[in-house]
Amino acid sequence: MRPTPRRTVRQALAAGALAVAATAAVTLPGTPATAAPATAGRAAAGAAATCTPAQVVSNGGFENGTSPWSQSSTSVITSRTGESAHGGTSFAWLDGVGSTHTDTLTQSVTIPTGCGSATLTFWLHVDTAETTSSTAYDKLTAKIGSTTLATYSNLDKNTGYVQKSFDVSAFAGQTVSVAFTGTEDSSLQTSFVVDDVALDTSGDTAPPADSTRTPAAPSYTVSLSSDTAGTVWTGHESATFTNASATALSEVYLRLWDNYHGTCSAPPITVTHVTGGTAGALSVSCTALQISLPTPLAQGQTATIGFDLGITVPSGADRFGHDGAFSFIGNALPVLAVKDGAGWHLDPYTNNGESFYSLAADFKVTLDHPTTLLVPATGTSVDTPGSSGRTVTTATATRVRDFAWAAGPFTKISGTSSSGVPVNVYSVSGISSSSAQSMLTTAESAVDAHAARFGAYPYGELDAVLDNNFWFGGMEYPGFVLDLVSTTALTHETAHQWWYGIVGDDEYNNPWLDESFTDYATDLAQGKTGTNCWNSVSWASSAEKITNSMAYWDAHSSRYSTVVYGYGKCALHDLRRVLGDTAMAKLLKDYATSHWYGVSTTAEFKAAAQAATTTDLTSFWSTHRIDG
Numbered sequence: 161m162r163p164t165p166r167r168t169v170r171q172a173l174a175a176g177a178l179a180v181a182a183t184a185a186v187t188l189p190g191t192p193a194t195a196a197p198a199t200a201g202r203a204a205a206g207a208a209a210t211c212t213p214a215q216v217v218s219n220g221g222f223e224n225g226t227s228p229w230s231q232s233s234t235s236v237i238t239s240r241t242g243e244s245a246h247g248g249t250s251f252a253w254l255d256g257v258g259s260t261h262t263d264t265l266t267q268s269v270t271i272p273t274g275c276g277s278a279t280l281t282f283w284l285h286v287d288t289a290e291t292t293s294s295t296a297y298d299k300l301t302a303k304i305g306s307t308t309l310a311t312y313s314n315l316d317k318n319t320g321y322v323q324k325s326f327d328v329s330a331f332a333g334q335t336v337s338v339a340f341t342g343t344e345d346s347s348l349q350t351s352f353v354v355d356d357v358a359l360d361t362s363g364d365t366a367p368p369a370d371s372t373r374t375p376a377a378p379s380y381t382v383s384l385s386s387d388t389a390g391t392v393w394t395g396h397e398s399a400t401f402t403n404a405s406a407t408a409l410s411e412v413y414l415r416l417w418d419n420y421h422g423t424c425s426a427p428p429i430t431v432t433h434v435t436g437g438t439a440g441a442l443s444v445s446c447t448a449l450q451i452s453l454p455t456p457l458a459q460g461q462t463a464t465i466g467f468d469l470g471i472t473v474p475s476g477a478d479r480f481g482h483d484g485a486f487s488f489i490g491n492a493l494p495v496l497a498v499k500d501g502a503g504w505h506l507d508p509y510t511n512n513g514e515s516f517y518s519l520a521a522d523f524k525v526t527l528d529h530p531t532t533l534l535v536p537a538t539g540t541s542v543d544t545p546g547s548s549g550r551t552v553t554t555a556t557a558t559r560v561r562d563f564a565w566a567a568g569p570f571t572k573i574s575g576t577s578s579s580g581v582p583v584n585v586y587s588v589s590g591i592s593s594s595s596a597q598s599m600l601t602t603a604e605s606a607v608d609a610h611a612a613r614f615g616a617y618p619y620g621e622l623d624a625v626l627d628n629n630f631w632f633g634g635m636e637y638p639g640f641v642l643d644l645v646s647t648t649a650l651t652h653e654t655a656h657q658w659w660y661g662i663v664g665d666d667e668y669n670n671p672w673l674d675e676s677f678t679d680y681a682t683d684l685a686q687g688k689t690g691t692n693c694w695n696s697v698s699w700a701s702s703a704e705k706i707t708n709s710m711a712y713w714d715a716h717s718s719r720y721s722t723v724v725y726g727y728g729k730c731a732l733h734d735l736r737r738v739l740g741d742t743a744m745a746k747l748l749k750d751y752a753t754s755h756w757y758g759v760s761t762t763a764e765f766k767a768a769a770q771a772a773t774t775t776d777l778t779s780f781w782s783t784h785r786i787d788g
Contacts, residue, residue, distance in 0.1 A: 161513060162632075162634040162643075162646075162649040162653060163632070163633055163720070163721040163725065213360065213361055213448060214441055214443055215424070215441070215442070215445070216271055217357050217358050217359045218269070220356055220424075221356050221423060222237050222252060223425065229265060229266065230265070230266040231263075231264070231266075232262065232264040232265070233263065235253070236252050236253060236263050236265055237251075237265075238251065238252075238253050240253075242351075243285070243287075243353045245355050246423065247355060247422070247426055248355075248425055250355075252265050253351060253352075254340065254353075254354065255298060255350055256344075256350065258289065258347060258348060260344065260346050261344040262342065262343050263341070264339070264341050264342075265354070266337070267357075272361060275361040275362060277362045278328045278329050278361050279326065279328065279329075279360050279445075280326045280338060280357075280358075281324060281325045281326075281356075281445055281508070282323070282355070283323050283324070284312070284323075284352065284354055285318065285351075286300075286312065286314070286350065286351070286352055287317055287350070288314040288317045288348070288349065288350040289348040290350060291348075296314060297348070298313060298314045298342075298344045299311055300340065300342045300352040301339075301340075302326070302338070302340055303339045304326070304337070305336035305337060309326045309338075310324065313350070321355065323420075325714060327711055338359075356423050360443050360508070362444060371500055372405040372500070373498055373519060373759065374402075374403050374499050375401035375402065375404070375412055375496050375499070376519060377404075377521070378400070378521035379400045379523075380397060380399050380495070380521060380563070382395065382396070382397045382398075382469070382524070383395045383396055383397075383525075384525070384528065385529075386527070386528065386529040386530070388530055389482075389487075390487045390568060391482050392472050393489075393527075394468075394470050395468070396467070396469060397466065397469045398465065398466040398467075399414075399494075400463070401464075402460065402462045403463075406459050407459075408456035409456060409457040410453055412437070412465070412496055413449065414448070414497070415448060416429040416442070416446065416449055417447055417492075417515070418471075419442075419447045420511070421480050422472075424442065424445070427442075428471065428472045428480070430470040431467045431469060433467060434465065434466070435466040436453075437463075438454075439451055439467075440452060443506070444507075445509070447508070447509050449494070469493075477629035477630050478630075483627055484588075484589075486567075486588045486589075486627065487567045487568055488564075489565050489567070490564040490635060490642065491516065491562065493523075493563050495521070498518060498519060498666075505668070507668040512710065512720055513720065514668070514674075515710065516561070516562060517664075517665070517666040517669075518561045518664070519759070520559040520560065520561055520758075521559070521561065523539060523555070523556070523557045523560060524554070524556050525537065525556075525557075525563055525565070526555075527565065527567075528546050528551075529550060530549060531549055531550055532549075534568065534570045535551075535553045535567050536566050536570070536572075536584060536623040537555040538563045538564055538565065538623075538637055538639045539620065540555065540621055541553050557619070557639065560638035560661065561638060561661060561664055563638070564640050566625045566640075570586035570588065571586070571591070571593075572585070572587075573585050573587075573596055574600075575604055577604040577605070577608045578604070578608050579607075579616075579617075581604070581608070582621040583603045583604050583607065584622070585599050585600045585603065585623075585624050585626060586625045587626045588626065588629075591645060595626070595645045596626065599624060599626060599643070599647075600624075602647045602650045602651060603622060603624050603654060606655070607622055609684075609685040610654060610655050613749060614662075614748060615662070615752050615753055619638055619661075621639060622640075622657070623640045623641070624641050624650060625642050628644050628645055633649050634649040634653040636653045636660060641654065647686075651685050651686060652678055652682045655677075655678040655679075655681035656674060658678075658752060659677040660674035663752050663755045663756070663760050664759045665759060665760045665761070666759070666761075668709060668710045669709040670761065670788075671713070672724050672786075675728060676706065676724060676725065677732065679728065690732075690734075691733075693726075693730040693733060694731070694784075697727055697730065700719055704723060705785040706724065706727055706784060707762055707785070707788050734780070739775075743772050747769060751768050762786065766781060766786070
């Protein structure tokens, strides 16, 4: 995903907006002296303890009265006019009085035994009558125990809700309070509005012995039918997979990523009537669904699960949303989570970057839709007549990590790159024909430039969907990208076909492995050498590193683009200068070949780079803060 100035504004809003107090008593296994913090959302499947991921806050959307919340006054939990809920009709409204005032909100919860990870999330809206742009008069503080998670103020006013997320795994084994406290000074109101509070748990305390990535070789078969607008899709999905691990597989997890864009009470992705296993509870803010298998799946054995699927596309020009008549449907199909040496990867959704760690899979997706709607999609598509006024688009994709599509009355133009790759550009209303043609030329040249450097493009065709209302700039999916009219952004998203698509990675825990490499590839395609770009590097803290995870960048969102995109590509330019142009080009092409349809890790790339030179790179990695 290519960040834009508009995105930076959104990051700034997401980085600060709160000053409340809610209390949750938390019990986790272990003691503070011995329990190491776990990565948010990571479930390790071990022998010592068993964790059933769960959401343990009761009545987090305030739709069922006030219990079990404790509030400083009866007006905190409310549905009165003047503010609105994030989901449902009720919410918690702290302050907003316009005189000296304090509100608090508390709840006691217990985290199940055996869970080594816990993530506290809530949605916050701030509005204020204060006019200052420099002084925090009214404040909202979120705490766990005696530790302040965040403090927000009237300076963090925003027009809508922003989700806040905190890894509270470090408090494993303790009973602690999570407190929201809002304080207001003597004049000019500030309202802190909180909704959809959740505390998701996951992660057994003992690591697994087997680091093999599984379930392997997934194959998805999907059949969906849309309403007349292309915003509601219903049908069926099945997933066939093999257990590659020597450890028997007793469960799998489906990632329902786009439930981030709704609420647990009204999720946009629904899975019902599961066959081939038993559905458990939704967890990780309703983006993970446990499916218990009837019998443990031994190494080499194959199983299939099936389920009815419902998708409701929300309003908004987003990775998952509709901009008027045009729907963009990324990450909507449930896909299997990955279990590896760290356990089940059940990381939270991040709107700042990507969370989508998945193994290469095959997809056959049948989309029944009104003929008036064009439906660009991952893979190679064939259209056949459906019932009266409808078309059936069948898209087939091999060895891809995800599947995305769009639906709307797009304007389509097509071409073929010099190397023979079919390229299609789909434009929403308002995109000029000259802009569309320019983007077609860009995509054709970019796909060929990247292929020459890293290996032939394998996905049959490339679809680019253009909308200048995208807040995020651009977003990559296999054979399918969403983009603004921007030469640089489209060149970047096309490079992602290799760095994330063909050469996979754990996008949540190692975002640099796709974003830094993609921005470096973008520079090369545009003839930029990164001369002296490392000279402008200035670290915000000793903890800031190119290789930090999205858990870190979500807490330091204003620095994500600068470090991961900017410093990351500059580090690769510097590595090229150490190795030499020819050796660096060979390194990347050989590395892509050896990880084709596989998964890259920082340790593997560092080892490959070291093998490409007689120069000891130890100080290089240290100077450039590339750990792992």
